[in-house]
Amino acid sequence: MNNKEIIDLDSKYIMQTYGRQPIALTHGEGVVLWDADGKEYIDFFAGIAVNALGQSHPKIIDVIQKQAEKLIHVSNVYYTEEQGKLAKKLAEITIFNRVFYANSGAEANEGAIKLARKYTGKGEIISTNNSFHGRTLVTVTATGQDKYKEPFKPLPPGFKHVPYGDSEAIANAISDDTAAVLVEAIQGEGGVVVPPENYLKEVEAICNEKNVLLILDEVQTGFGRTGEMFAYELYGIKPDIITIAKALGSGYPIGGILARGDVATAFDYGDHGATFGGNPLGCAVAMTVIDTIESDNLLDNSKTVGNYLKDKLIQIKEKHDFITDVRGFGLFLAIELDRESAEFANKMREKGFLINSTADNVLRFAPPLIITTEHVDKMILALDEMFSEI
Ligand SMILES: *Cc1c(COP(=O)(O)O)cnc(C)c1O
Numbered sequence: 001m002n003n004k005e006i007i008d009l010d011s012k013y014i015m016q017t018y019g020r021q022p023i024a025l026t027h028g029e030g031v032v033l034w035d036a037d038g039k040e041y042i043d044f045f046a047g048i049a050v051n052a053l054g055q056s057h058p059k060i061i062d063v064i065q066k067q068a069e070k071l072i073h074v075s076n077v078y079y080t081e082e083q084g085k086l087a088k089k090l091a092e093i094t095i096f097n098r099v100f101y102a103n104s105g106a107e108a109n110e111g112a113i114k115l116a117r118k119y120t121g122k123g124e125i126i127s128t129n130n131s132f133h134g135r136t137l138v139t140v141t142a143t144g145q146d147k148y149k150e151p152f153k154p155l156p157p158g159f160k161h162v163p164y165g166d167s168e169a170i171a172n173a174i175s176d177d178t179a180a181v182l183v184e185a186i187q188g189e190g191g192v193v194v195p196p197e198n199y200l201k202e203v204e205a206i207c208n209e210k211n212v213l214l215i216l217d218e219v220q221t222g223f224g225r226t227g228e229m230f231a232y233e234l235y236g237i238k239p240d241i242i243t244i245a246k247a248l249g250s251g252y253p254i255g256g257i258l259a260r261g262d263v264a265t266a267f268d269y270g271d272h273g274a275t276f277g278g279n280p281l282g283c284a285v286a287m288t289v290i291d292t293i294e295s296d297n298l299l300d301n302s303k304t305v306g307n308y309l310k311d312k313l314i315q316i317k318e319k320h321d322f323i324t325d326v327r328g329f330g331l332f333l334a335i336e337l338d339r340e341s342a343e344f345a346n347k348m349r350e351k352g353f354l355i356n357s358t359a360d361n362v363l364r365f366a367p368p369l370i371i372t373t374e375h376v377d378k379m380i381l382a383l384d385e386m387f388s389e390i
Pocket of ligand 1: 103104105106107109132133134135184188189217218219220245246
């Protein structure tokens, strides 16, 4: 099937919820993807910060094949070695003691909110304006963007929103009924918004002082995206809970809630569950993703190629005054424009580069962690050419 035939199928049989780019992707290798008409693209999008190891990574192909021959799913009625080994690994690479396995970011956040309510016996969750925490009714309520929730009222009670980057607003919003503060280390969907340097440290101190849990949503920032394994390391804080998903399976759907101290044991038997959560295939893949990030020094790559890309973006900003900001860490970068960005993502796609337009006027760069400076050079050349045509 070609692009048009696949798009026609979609428009007839799939609920039209996504604003999609008009191409159908068929296969990929590393950071290169091909569409159904045979056109080639270099990937600076990674399936929304998911494909940490790119496409068709030999180790991912190998682990999926081997695990599929053994066991794909057995339900959480039984134990599996794959779950236990990944949980131990997650505890070793973080400050957290235990994991609950979910299938997606929204499900991880939903579970984290339940965990915080169970632990504290309180109901209220404080989150920030312009945030994104998922699409379930609870997580869309926590999300600080009206467009995602307006049509779905009534929304569940117990949520308060405050401006992002303003720790005093959090201090003022906390009440006797506050269970937790839920916040992204860097707002992803909101446009790669980096908070003031001391913000998360201050939020941590406020939460400690007022006995409120700090839940850091690391669904997008986790697993090397910012150059550190997790963004809480970047800011030197110790949240009580983090939620993870996107890059954990490098494309295989798996997520999780990580908690430490007493919070890690607050769920009792029967309190929470997920049929698919932590199935052996997902856990085996995630284990391989983490091992590969470590063995192939992908945190270093995220930092060095990320800094290289950021420098190039800053140089481009200096040439074009309609670029108003360059920001981000590691391979989690963005430029902000004084105009809409969607048209530029389209033009870059036509030139053979997948980048993402978000928050109306932002172009987000979140390539696989295996990207090289050669790929960056090609993309920057095309970006500069495009902006010079304006
Ligand atoms: C993508 C994202 C989510 C939602 O994850 P899904 O897997 O789409 O449910 C939640 N929080 C953040 C910060 C995200 O970027």
